[in-house]
Amino acid sequence: RKFGQYTTDHVGEPFAIVLDDQVISAPVIEVPITGGSGIITGNFDVAESTRLATLLRAGSLPASLEFLEERTVGPELGQDSIDAGKIACLVGFAAVLIFMFLSYGTFGIFANIALVINVGLMFGLLSMIGATLTLPGIAGIVLTIGMAVDANVLVFERIREELKTAKGPARAIELGYEKALSAIVDANITTFLTAAILFIMGVGPVKGFAVTLGLGIITSVFTAIFVTRAMVVIWFERRKPKTLEV
Incomplete structure (x- = not known):
């Protein structure tokens, strides 16, 4: 009207x-x-x-705004979360190192050295691609640490099983790595596919988690299969032990 x-x-x-x-x-x-x-x-x-x-149609669209809740978050909260994530990462890392040493002795030391190399490689790759380490990224590193020692646990437990059949230390080590390889590859490939899907479909923090997880899987497989085995073989050839304590 x-x-x-x-x-x-x-x-x-x-x-x-x-x-x-x-x-x-x-x-x-x-x-x-x-x-x-x-x-x-x-x-x-x-x-x-x-x-x-x-x-004209754009101007006719309703654009009312109703405030349900309003908050102000300072930058200190994000920094506190990152600091807490760093502490959790270090504590978890130390706990894993102690557990591996107490569980597997000398072989645990080899696994721990490989784990340190693994984390170093992961940070090197992150720096190379220019990635920024965020809280989800730290979570990906923590998960990678667990997966890296998981591969070594599979190998060492397999060596223990082979030692029970009295095939000798050298053959037990060889069979331990050979028979554990399929389980290690299977577990890591499925996890890597998950990381790839998260990276493709996700945004923001999810992508950050997927990047560190994917890189961590690559480095953990490399260190578990090649680095740890190289150290075990070098140690065995120098010491030539009659029996193995795994």
Whole structure:
């Protein structure tokens, strides 16, 4: 009713249509518009008429905003979380080192050295690709630490089993790595596929977690299969022990 009355009183005058403080069109009111709809006539081409129609529809969309909750978070909270994540990572790392040493003795020391190399390689790869280490990234590193020693646990337990069959230390080590390889590869490939899907489908923190997890899987497989085995073989050739204490 207001629009109809206004257009009745201002026939022959321009009527500006404003969106975001910009006049998008200023047609002249030729007749009173009392039916709720009108026609803008002019010398338009297709592109210009389409643009005008789009702007008119955009301006008619409801854009009400209702505040349900409002909070202000300072940067200190994020830093506190990262600091807590670092502490958790170091504590977990130390606990894993102690556990491996107490469980496997000399072989546990080899696993611990490989684990340190593994973390170093992972940080090197992260630096090489220019990744920023965030809280989800730290979580990925912690998970990688667990997976890296898991591979060594599989190998050492397999060596223990082979020693029971009295095949000799050298053959037990060889068979231990050979028979544990399929389980290690299977577990890491499935986890790597999960990391790849998280990276492709995820955003933000999820991608950060996926990057560190994926790189960690690559480095952990390398250190568990090659680095640890190299250390065990070198140690065995130098010491030539008659029996193994795994």
